[in-house]
Amino acid sequence: MKAIQSILFFSFLLFANFIIAQTATVRGVILDTNNKPVEAVNIKTSVGTGTQTNKNGFFMIVIPSDEKVTLTFSHIAHKNITLTVQLKNGEDYEIFPLLSKTAEQIGTVVLDTRNRKAVEGIQTVSAETVRLIPGANPGVENLLMSFPGVNNNNELSTQYSVRGGNYDENLVYVNEIEVYRPFLVRSGQQEGLSFVNTDLVQNVDFSAGGFQAKYGDKLSSVLDITYKKPVRFGGRVNLSLLGGSASIETSSNDSKFSTISGIRYRDNSLLVNSKQTETNFKPRFVDFQTYMTYKFSDKFHLNFLGNIAFNDYDYEPLTRQTNFGTLQDPIALLVFYQGREEDRYRTYFGALKGNYYLNDDVTLKFIASAYHTTEQEHFDILAQYRLGEVNTNIGDQDLGSVEFSEGIGSQLSHGRNDLDALIVNAEHKGSYRINGDENQVDWGIKYTHEDIRDRLIEWEVIDSAGFSIRPPLPQFSNNQPYTPYEGPLEPFQTVRARNNTQIDRVSGFAQWSKQSTLGEHEVWTNIGVRAHSWTVNGDGIESKTQAVFSPRGQIAIKPNWEKDMLFRLSGGFYHQPPFYRELRGANGVVNPNVKAQQSIHVVLGNDYSFKLWDRPFKLTSEAYYKSLSDVNAYTIENVRIRYRADNVADAYAYGLDLRMNGEFVPGTESWVSFGYLKTEENINNRGYISRPTDQRLKFAVLFQDYMPAIPNLKLYLNLTYNTGLPGGSPSYSDPYQFQSKLPDYKRADVGFSYVIVDQERQFDKGSWLHAFKELNVGFEIFNVFDVQNSITNTWVRDVYTKRQFGIPNYLTGRVFNVKLGMRF
Template sequence: MNKSIYVFSAFIISAFGFAQTAQIKGVVLNEQDSPVQNVLVQAQDRQVYTNANGFYFLEVSPSDQITIKFQADAYQTVTYTESLKENQSFELNIRLSDHSEELKELVIDKNLQQRFEGTTIISPDVIRRIPGANAGVENILKTLPGVYSNNELSSGYNVRGGNFDENMVYVNEIEVYRPFLIRSGQQEGLSFTNNSMTEKVDFSSGGFQAKYGDKMSSVLDITYRKPKQFGGQLDASILGGGVTVDLASKDQKWTAITGFRYRNNALLVNSQDVEVDYKPRYLDAQSLITFQPSAKWEWSLLLNASSNVYEYTPLVKRTKFGTIGDSKEMSVYYEGSEIDKYQTYFGAFKGIFKPNLENSYKIIASAYHTKEEEYYDILGQYNLGNVSGDLGGNAGEVEYTVGLGSQLNHGRNNYDALIVSAEVKGQHKLDENEIEWGVRYVSEDIRDRLVEWEVVDSAGFSLAHPYFSTPNNQPYEPYQGELLPYQNVRATNFVKINRLNGFAQWSRRGAIGEHETFVNVGARAHYWNVGAEGYETSNAQFIISPRAQFAIKPNWENTDMVFRLSGGLYHQPPSYRELRAMDGSINPNVKAQQSIHIALSNDYSFKIKNTPFKLFTELYYKDLSNVNTYTLENVRIRYRADNNAEAYVYGADMRMNGEIVPGIESWFSVGYLKTEENYNNKGFIARPTDQRLKLGLMFQDYMPTIPNLKLYLNLVYNTPLPGGSPSYVDPYQYQLRLKNYMRADAGFSYIFKDQTFKSEKRWLKPFEEMSVGFEIYNLFNNENAITNTWVRDVYEKKMYAIPNRMTMRTFNLKLNMRW
C-alpha cells in the first residue's frame, strides 16, 4: 500500500522538463494552387521561409499546443494549432488568400477539433514504453475509462458493456480482423498492430461519427507512419522481439516501412499453476509501401502475413483454494496435447487523389484470408483433497481425498475464411463546412468445421449433460440411460455473406455569439444477405443508422472547457460468429443488434503551477434491442443466434491526465457501468460484461538523481466479472462472479542516448536511441482468475469451483535501439 501511495504522490507532485523533437513539413499555395515562395513559417522559437516550390520544414519540441503561423506580404496570415508527440512527422499544407483588402488573421485550432469530436489520442511512444504482459496499443487502452479486460494475455477488450466483437479496428482506414478459433489469451500471440510502425492512434469509446463502420461499442483508428529517410529499430526481450526498417528515396516519392516480429509467451504461461511443455511460435511480417508521384496523387500498399503455431502439452496442475479453516487442493495429471495453427494473409491497396486542397477522393481494396485449425485431445485425471491446517509437520499437505474423476476433451476444428472488399470515399470542404461520403462492398466466404466433445467421469461414473432428461442418481442408483458425452457439438458450415454499405456526413465549425461550436450529422446504411449451404437463403436485410454530435466551447475568461453531446442509432449487422448458434447450426436470418446511444461529456483543460492537466468526464446510456445473447469463456464467445433479448447499459467515465514531465503524459481513470439483459422476458440479469467499477493508472516519471533512468507503471483494478458459473448452465439459475482483478506492471528503463540525452561515446555514434529496460509483470503477485473449473464431490454431492488463474509475478529484460 505504501508503494501505491508513493507512486500516486509522485504522479501529482513531480515536475521536470525534457526536450524532444517532432517535425512539421508541407507546401504553401495561393488561391490559384500555385506555390508561394518566401512565406515566413514560425513555430515556437523556430522559423523558416518556403522555397521556390512552396515547401517548408521545421523541427520543434513536442507539445499539446504548438502554434504554427504563416505570414507573407499581400496574403492573409494563418495561425494553426496542433498537438505533436515525440518523433511525429506532421504534414500541414496551407492555402493563403491573396485578396487585396485587409483580412483578419485566420486561426485554425486542430487540437480543438479533436476535442470537439471526442477522440482520445494515444502517443505511439507511450504504447512502446509502457510495460505489459501483452505490450501494445491494447495494453494502453485497458487503462482508459470504460475499457475493461481481465486477461493480460489477450489483445481483446470490452468497451462500455460490449464484447470483443463490438469493437472496430482500422489501420490506415482499412478494417482489420481478429482470429476466429482462439479460445484463450495464451493462444493469441501477436496483435495485428505493429507498434514500431505506428504514427498516430485515435480511440473513441462511443458516440462516434457515421464515417466509422457498423459496430456498437468503439473505434480504434491507427495510422502507420511514412519514413523520411533510411533508418531502423530493434526491440528485443525475453518474450520476443522485432526489427523495423525504414526506406525512403531522395525525392521522398517512394517510401517503405517493414516490420518483422516474433513472440514467445512461455515465460508468462510458465508462471501459472500448471506445469506444461509449451512451444508457441508467433511470427509476423508487415510492410507499408507508398508512392507519391505528385502533390495530387498517392498510392500505398499494406501487406501482412502471420503464422501462429501453438503446441501445448499440460503435465500437472496443483491449485489450492478455499479458506484457512476449509482449505482444499486439486491435483490434475494430464495426458495428451493441443496443437493449433493460425495463418493469416492480408493485403490492401489504397489510392488518394487530391485535385486541390478542398477535395480529395480515395479508393481502397483489401483481401483477408485466414486458415485456422485447432486439434486437441487432453485427458485430465483429478484428485480433490482436504488440506491439513495443523501447524505441525503436516501443514499444507493433503490429508484425505474427497473427490476423484477425469475429463477427456476432444476437438477437431477448422476455419477458412476469405474476406474481400472494395471502397470509394470522398471529402469536400466548403468554407466552414465539410462533407464526407463513402460506399463499400464486402464479400465473405467462410468454411467452418466444428467437432468438440467432452466426457466427464466422477469416481468411475460417467456424467451426462445436465440438460439431459434421463435421471442420473449415481452412485446410489444404477444409471439406465444411454451413455453420452457431457458436451457434444458437431457441425460443418459453408456460408457466404454479401454486404453493401455506405455513409454520408456533414460537419461544420461555427459560433453562437462568441462561443465556438461544432456540429456533425450523418447516417450509415447497410444491406446484406446470407447464403448457407443446407439452409434456406436468408431474406435480404437493410438498416439505417443516423448519428450526430454537437460540441461547444464557451468563451469564458480563464476557463478552457468543451461540452459535447453525441449519440445516435447504432446497428451491428451479424458476423459469421453471431450467425452460429451454440450447437453449431446457422441461423441466416439473425437481425442486426441495435443500440440507441447517448453520451454527454465535458473536457476541461487547466494548469497547476504551470503544469498542464486535462479532466475528461462523460455520462452515457445505451438502450439495446434485437440483442443476440452469448456466453463468454476466457476469450471465446458463443452466441444463441436468436435476437430474443433486450438490454441496457449506463455508466460514467472520468480521466485526468497531465504532463508531469513535459511532453510525457500520465493519467488516472475511473469508470463505472451497469449492464443487464432480459432474455425471452424472463427478467433482467447481469450481462457477461457487467463489470461495475474500474480504476486505471498509466504513470511515467524519472529518477531526479539519475535523469537517464525512467520509471513506468501500468495499473488496472476491476471489480468482479460474471463468469464464475459453468458456461453450460442457465444464467438465470446461476449468477456467480469471479474475484476482483488487480494487476500492476512496472518498468525501468535506462537511456544511453536519445534526443534528450546526447552521448559522444564512439560505440553509440551509429544510434539515434538506445536503452535497456527491466520489467516486473504482476508486481504485487495477485492471484487473478479468468474462469472456474467445476469438480464434483460424489460423496457429498457438492460442486467445487477451482479458479483457473492467470499469470503470476514475472520478470523481463528489454533492449531498444534506433538508428
C-alpha cells in the same frame, strides 16, 4: 520462419535503390512577441511530414533536399506563418520564427488537429508512450487498458471490452483500412500478436462511443491507427526475454516512394510457465508487416498495407493444483493430465489504398483489401482430478496436500476444429470542404464478400467415481452416481457441424460537419447516417437478406469563458449486423435469421483544460447510456465467445468515465482514470441479470517519472484495479441461478529504462554510439505484488452432495523481463 526470411530478403532487394535518402534538416526555436518560447506549435511541410515544438519551443524536422519545401507554423493562440526553403543534401538550416498574437483565438480551436479530435470525442495517445509502457502484452491495446471504460482481465489477451460490450464489438483501422483478427481463438494463451505493430505507429486515436457515421457497424468503440510515412532511412530493433522486433524505414531520393516494414517474434513461454498449471507449452508467434507509399503526382498517392502472421501452439498440460476456499475450510483441486493440443493459425492480409486530390477541397479515396485465414484447433486431453480437503497442520510433512477426497473423476476433451475464411472488400470514400474548414461533407460506399468454410467437432466425456455422467437433459435423465445407468454412453457435451457460408454486404454512409458560432461561443456539429444490407447464403441455408439504417449526430460547444471548457453531446442508433461467429449458435449450426443488434447510445462529455503546478492538465468526463435491443446473448470462456445465435434478449448499460492527464512530472505525460459501469440483460423476459462484462468499478494509473539526480533513468508504472466479473455458470445450468462474481482484479506492472542515447544526448563520430539515434536498456516486473487474479471458473461437482464448486483459473504470477531498444 523461412517464409518470413524470404520475404525480408526479397523486400530488401526490391527497395535497395531507395535506401539512401537525400535529406536536409531544419531546426530552431519558436518565440512569441515577448521572446518567450512557444510550446505545441505545429510545423507541417508541403511534403506531408510534420512535428511539434517541445516545452522550450525547440523543433527539428527532416525534409527532402534539392527541392522547394514550404513549412507552415500554426498555433492555437497565434497567427500562422509560412516559410519556403530549398536546401542541399545534408545541409542543416537554423531559424527562429516569431509568432504574433491573433485577435480571433477561439476560432482556431476546431482547426487544430488535436482539438478537432477532442470535439469528436476522440482520445489521442502518443506513439512513443505506447512503445514505452510495460505490460505482459505491450502495445496499443495494453495502453487502452488504462483508459476508463476499457476492460480486460486477461493479460495474455490483446482483446478488450468497452463500456459493457464484448470483444467482437470493436472496430480497428490502420490508415483507414479495416483489419481483422482470427475467428477460433479459444483462450488468452492463444491470442498471439496484435495486428498493430507499434514500431510502425505514428498516431493512435480511440473513441469509446458516440462515434461518427463514417466509422463502421460495430456497437462499442473505434481504434484508429495511423502508420508512418518515412522521409529518410532509419531502423529500430527491440529485444527482450519475450521475443523481439525489427523495423526499417526507407525513402527514395525524390521522396516519392517510401516504405516502413517490421518483423516481430514472440514466445509467451516465460508468462505461461508462471501459471498454476505445469505444462510443456510453446506458444510462438511471428509476423511480417509493411506499409508502402508511392506518390505518382501531387494529386495521386497509392498505398499498400500487407501482413503475414504465423501462430503455433504446442500445449501439453502435466499437473495442476489450485487451492481455494477459506482459511477455516481450505479446499484444493489436484489434476493430472494426459494428451496434448496442437493449434495452428495462418493469416494473410493485403490492401491497396489510392488517394486522389482533385483539388484543395475534394479528396477521393479507393480501398481494396483481402483477408485470408486458415485455422486449426486439434486437441485430446484427459484430466483426472481429486477435489478434497487440504492438510493445514503446521509442521506436518504433508502440509498443503489433499488428504480427504470429496470428489474424484476424470474428463476427456476432444476437438477437431478447422476453418478457412476469405474476406474481400472494395470501398470508395470521399470528402468535400466548403468554405475552407467551415463545412465538410464526407461519404462512402463499401462492398464485402465473406466466404467461410468451417468444420466444428468437439465432445467432452465426464466421469465421476466410475460413472459416466450423461447430459442433464430430459432424454438423458438418470440418478448417477447413486443408481448406475446401463444405457449407451453419451458425451456430456458434443458439437458437430460443417458450415459452408457466404455473406455479401453493401454498406455506406454520408455525413455533414459544420463549424459556426453561437453568439461569442464556438459550435461544431456533425450529422450523418449509415446503411447496411447483408445476405447470408450457404449449403443447406435458406438465403436471407436484411438491412438497417443508423442515424448519428454530434454537437460540441466551446463557450467564450475564462475557463477553458469544451462540452460534447453525441449519439444515435448503432447497429451490428452479425458476423459469422454471431450466426453460429452453441450447437455449431448457422442461423441466417439472426438480426443486427441495435444500440441507442447517448454520450455527454466535458473537457476542462487547466494548469496545475504551472503545467498543463486536462480532465475529461463522459457520462453514457446504451439501450440495446435484439441482443444476441453469449457466454465467455476466457476470451472465447459462444453466441446463442438468436435475438431474444434486451440489455442496457450506463456509466461514468473520468480521466485526468497531464505533466505530473515535468516533460512527461501521465494520467489517472476512473470508471463506473452497470450493464444487465433480460433473456426471454425473465428479468435482468448481469451481462458477462458487468465490471462495476475501474481505477487505473499510468505514470512516467525520472530520477532528478539521474535524469536518464526513467520509470514507467501501470496500475489497474477492476471489481470482479460474473464467474459464469456450469454447462447446461441456468445462468439466472449463477450470479456470483470473481474476485477483484489487481495488477501492477513496472518498468525501468536507462537512456544511453536519445535526441538530446548524442555522441561524436569517434564514438561507437554515434551510429545510434536512440539506445536504452530496461528491466520490467509484471504483476509486481504476485496477485492471483482469475479469469473464469472451472466447475467441478462433489460426488456426494452434487454441489458444484467454482474453481478459479488463475492468470500469470510475478514475471521478470529485461529488454534492449535501439533506433538508428
